[in-house]
Amino acid sequence: MVNMMLNGIQQAGVHEWEVPVGYVPDMRVSGRLFLSETLGKTLEEGAARQLANVATLPGIIGHSFGMPDIHWGYGFPIGGVAAFSESEGIISPGGVGFDINCGVRLITTPLTLHDLDDRHTIIDKLYKKIPTGVGSKGTLRFQGSKLDELLSRGSSYVIGEGLGLPDDALLCEENGCMKEAKPELVSEKARTRGIPQCGTLGSGNHFLELQVVSSIQDQKTAQAFGITEGTICCMIHCGSRGLGHQVCTDHIRTMEKVSQKYGIRLPDRQLACAPLTSREGQDYFGAMAAAANYAWANRQIITHELRLLFEGAFGIDYKEMPLVYDVAHNIAKWEMHTVSGEEQRVCVHRKGATRAFGPGRKELPQKYRETGQPVMIPGSMGTASYLLAGTETAMQKTFGSTCHGAGRVSSRKAARNALSGNEVAADLKQKGIIVMAPSGDAIAEEAPSMYKPSDEVVRVVRETGISRVIATLMPLGVIKG
Amino acid sequence: MSFEELEHTADVRIRIRAESYEELFTLASDALFGILYSGDCRPILEKTIQVTGENREELLWEFLSELLFISEVEFFVVCETRVRFTGNGLEATIRGEIFDQERHGGGREVKGISYSGLFIRKTDTMICSEIIFDI
Numbered sequence: 262m263v264n265m266m267l268n269g270i271q272q273a274g275v276h277e278w279e280v281p282v283g284y285v286p287d288m289r290v291s292g293r294l295f296l297s298e299t300l301g302k303t304l305e306e307g308a309a310r311q312l313a314n315v316a317t318l319p320g321i322i323g324h325s326f327g328m329p330d331i332h333w334g335y336g337f338p339i340g341g342v343a344a345f346s347e348s349e350g351i352i353s354p355g356g357v358g359f360d361i362n363c364g365v366r367l368i369t370t371p372l373t374l375h376d377l378d379d380r381h382t383i384i385d386k387l388y389k390k391i392p393t394g395v396g397s398k399g400t401l402r403f404q405g406s407k408l409d410e411l412l413s414r415g416s417s418y419v420i421g422e423g424l425g426l427p428d429d430a431l432l433c434e435e436n437g438c439m440k441e442a443k444p445e446l447v448s449e450k451a452r453t454r455g456i457p458q459c460g461t462l463g464s465g466n467h468f469l470e471l472q473v474v475s476s477i478q479d480q481k482t483a484q485a486f487g488i489t490e491g492t493i494c495c496m497i498h499c500g501s502r503g504l505g506h507q508v509c510t511d512h513i514r515t516m517e518k519v520s521q522k523y524g525i526r527l528p529d530r531q532l533a534c535a536p537l538t539s540r541e542g543q544d545y546f547g548a549m550a551a552a553a554n555y556a557w558a559n560r561q562i563i564t565h566e567l568r569l570l571f572e573g574a575f576g577i578d579y580k581e582m583p584l585v586y587d588v589a590h591n592i593a594k595w596e597m598h599t600v601s602g603e604e605q606r607v608c609v610h611r612k613g614a615t616r617a618f619g620p621g622r623k624e625l626p627q628k629y630r631e632t633g634q635p636v637m638i639p640g641s642m643g644t645a646s647y648l649l650a651g652t653e654t655a656m657q658k659t660f661g662s663t664c665h666g667a668g669r670v671s672s673r674k675a676a677r678n679a680l681s682g683n684e685v686a687a688d689l690k691q692k693g694i695i696v697m698a699p700s701g702d703a704i705a706e707e708a709p710s711m712y713k714p715s716d717e718v719v720r721v722v723r724e725t726g727i728s729r730v731i732a733t734l735m736p737l738g739v740i741k742g
Numbered sequence: 743m744s745f746e747e748l749e750h751t752a753d754v755r756i757r758i759r760a761e762s763y764e765e766l767f768t769l770a771s772d773a774l775f776g777i778l779y780s781g782d783c784r785p786i787l788e789k790t791i792q793v794t795g796e797n798r799e800e801l802l803w804e805f806l807s808e809l810l811f812i813s814e815v816e817f818f819v820v821c822e823t824r825v826r827f828t829g830n831g832l833e834a835t836i837r838g839e840i841f842d843q844e845r846h847g848g849g850r851e852v853k854g855i856s857y858s859g860l861f862i863r864k865t866d867t868m869i870c871s872e873i874i875f876d877i
Contacts, residue, residue, distance in 0.1 A: 305751065332751050332752065333750075333751045333752065334752060335753075335856055335858075335859070335874075335876065336858075339752060359853035359854045359876045360853055394847060394848070394849075394851070395778055395779065395841075395847065395848075395849045395850065395851050396779075396817055396841040396843060396846065396847060450811055453811075453815045454811065454814050454815055457815070463851055464849075464850055464851035465850065465851060465877050503814050503815075506853040506854050506876075507811070507854075509853075509854055510807055510854045510855070513854075513857050514803075514857055517857060517858070529858070530857075530858035531856075531857075531858040531859070533857075533858070669751050669752055670751070671751070672749045672750050672751055672752075673750075673753075673754060673850075673877065674747050674748075674749060674750075674754075675749070699843075699847045699848040700780060700847070700848025700849070701848075702848065702850075703848065703850070706850075742851065
């Protein structure tokens with residue numbers, strides 16, 4: 262074995278690694294990592310341990326999975342996927358994360374590079390139009406019964422309010438709405454945090470990026486996805502804002518107190534969880550689903566603002582900017598999967614991982630049933646993003662899941678110490694990429710060198726067959742919080 | 743005493759050293775607002791908050807979660823914090839001003855305070871605490 266991997270982890274195939282039962286005590290299943298040699302060198306001991314800890318949780322099925330962009334998170338690793346049985350399994354806020362349904366969507370336009378000669382002006386307009394960063398407020402207010410509707414119906418509700426195209430909701434995972442949402446379980450605090458933030462990007466790694474389709478790797482599928490080489494697209498990455506963060510905060514403490522009550526032995530308090538059949542588990546599920554719906558509505562409102570701005574700036578029609586797809590990164594959901602040859606309803610936790618359903622799945626919109634679903638993998642700032650498609654192999658190997666992005670390798674502190682935001686922005690400008698953010702630190706912390714190389718992450722999911730590469734998108738300009 | 747930022751791949755991890763619990767809680771508030779906002783803040787508004795908790799750790803978590811909530815919904819930037827312990831809770835007087843993008847913008851959003859990533863230890867000479875702020 263090549264001496265690249267942490268002790269005790271064994272190679273199980275090309276880019277596949279087994280974290281055996283016994284790596285930590287009480288594991289019920291083994292862990293499965295998808296890593297190349299290069300990415301193996303960046304695997305943190307803490308992340309491998311977290312992957313193994315997840316394998317100790319009741320009702321886990323198959324393996325505890327780590328995608329190639331795995332890194333150390335809260336309880337579950339980021340880049341972690343785990344499915345739990347309906348009767349024996351658990352649900353854990355740490356398996357979803359603070360930013361419930363943080364996710365990505367891609368919008369195409371008929372524009373080409375030529376239309377973006379004056380790139381700075383359009384990025385500046387976007388930066389002024391889309392609220393970003395700490396302390397920003399949206400222009401729309403959904404309160405009281407309107408907020409209840411939004412939390413119940415997600416994307417469809419705001420589209421019905423005139424903020425989108427009829428097809429937009431169908432082009433989201435879950436059709437932009439988790440039916441299990443229980444708005445009555447979203448606390449007053451969560452609502453108060455969420456009301457002014459509807460239609461805002463937030464900060465950290467959230468962004469809105471203009472990209473050009475630089476190359477197509479699969480023409481037929483690209484056509485089905487509505488992607489043409491040389492055209493301009495827009496990628497939006499954000500989540501459920503303070504509302505979702507508060508839902509996590511509200512429930513994580515409850516879970517801490519009930520794990521013991523249900524006789525669940527935890528190797529790490531951060532894995533606090535409750536049985537899927539328990540009241541506490543179901544309450545979290547209902548509140549989480551409502552927060553997920555808020556996130557879909559949030560990305561929809563930003564999409565609306567973008568389309569309005571582009572209509573005015575470029576004289577193109579609102580309808581000429583269709584949504585390709587919208588995927589969730591941080592979520593727990595009921596899905597049907599084949600387990601030991603039988604169809605089974607399981608609760609899949611994806612934390613910093615993306616659903617990547619293959620061809621034929623009835624959850625997909627008709628136009629993607631032959632190709633498998635689109636999956637967008639954002640690069641780190643200034644590097645390529647990828648458009649992938651889900652595969653049958655992903656259905657068999659990973660409960661229909663793939664990576665979600667590049668994955669950090671360095672801390673924000675190290676980034677600020679090593680880099681100046683102005684220099685990073687100047688470097689990117691030299692490459693023709695405009696970056697706008699409220700501070701230099703926000704740029705330094707998200708510098709490409711602070712992340713795993715996205716092309717290597719994508720190579721691993723392609724070579725293991727859990728995704729197909731359809732197109733490569735290069736950044737032109739980005740606004741960040 | 744002081745607080746410092748430790749290494750953490752995705753989030754912000756802070757270690758605080760204090761001589762008293764009052765000082766510890768004040769420094770934790772300073773750390774939170776140091777992450778959220780940049781620039782100078784003037785103590786021109788005052789507010790009192792109360793929280794309860796079953797133990798010191800839970801109280802600190804409740805306190806920081808409440809400060810984050812107030813800051814986010816009232817756009818309140820805090821620069822002075824005074825803490826008094828009361829039975830199983832605390833009362834804090836916070837002073838600061840309303841957020842101004844020009845003067846306070848450019849900080850990092852805190853999604854929440856990590857419940858299990860927080861601990862407090864008392865030694866003979868000081869009280870030490872670590873907190874992970876989810877970014």
